[in-house]
Amino acid sequence: MPEASLSAEQIAVFRSDGYLVLPGFKGADELLAAVQRAHAIVEDFDPGQGASRFSTRDRSLVADARLIDSAEQVHCFFEEEALDDQGRLRVPKAQSINKIGHALHDRDAVFQRFSHGPELAAVAAGLGLQHPQVWQSQLIFKQPHIGGEVGWHQDATFFVTTPHTVTTFWFALEEATLDNGCLWVQPGGHRTPLREQYICDEGRLRMQPLNTTPWPDTTRAVPLPVSAGTLVVFHGLLPHCSAANRSARSRLAYTLHATDGTAAYSPLNWLQRGAGFPVRGFD
Ligand code: FE2
Secondary structure, eight states: OOOOOOOOOHHHHHHHHHHEEEEEOHHHHHHHHHHHHHHHHHHOOOTTTTTTEOOOSOGGGOOOOHHHGGGEEEEEEEOGGGGGTTBBBSSOOOGGGEEEEEOOOHOOHHHHHHOOOOHHHHHHHTTOOOSEEEEEEEEEOOOTBBBEEEEOOGGGGGSSSEEEEEEEEESSSSSSSSSTTTTETTTTGGSSSEEEEEETTTTTEEEEOOOOOOOOGGGGGGGOOOOOTTTEEOOOOOOOEOOOOOOOOOOOOOEEEEEESSSSOOOBOOOOOOTTTTOOOOO
């Protein structure tokens, strides 16, 4: 395990608040390569190939085989407002994508490099992940004008382990502001229980309620406007959300979700890996 690069103070902040902001974690060259590659993937994508519309308001729209298949592949998913009633694109393809997932970090050479290395391994070690297992990568576009809101949730909903270990690595590939839909978090909210679990039950995806603890109101939430290159790491139980992007500027982010291999990964989690595609760490 690499030496932890985080200071004792940073680790204390993470434990107290449930999140930590690391400005300048990624340099300009890496950011440029990631942004260019993201746009190239979209350019190569054929919208006619049965892509799913990904609705952040109605999770039933993602309950299809394409999402499950994306666990081991790289698929594009549309913004909810990108298609008209007949399923035709209302905006140019390049502005229609909500996200790309979920195995970029293992399938795409640019994002493989972006998602591994001693710096990330050191952060994971500093946060207490003894044997990180990176299950998922996502490019989240938050397109100008039509980028949808993402309501309050906890990422552990999608990656249950016993005990809870999932940790989110959220990279700003572009500046995230109040206007284009930056993250909002509830400091200390990682000490609240898991509200719901997103499970795969015999090939069907559904949300299973677990706990009725209410989501925070705006008085207990803080926005996290950050510059491009910032890494925000947060605890899997931390409630967070982001507003719709009604501005003219995109808000491209990249996320990784890692659990600790010392904890039991729920067989009900929607994202599973086959024996031929094992999950690996940041090295
Ligand atoms: Fe999230």
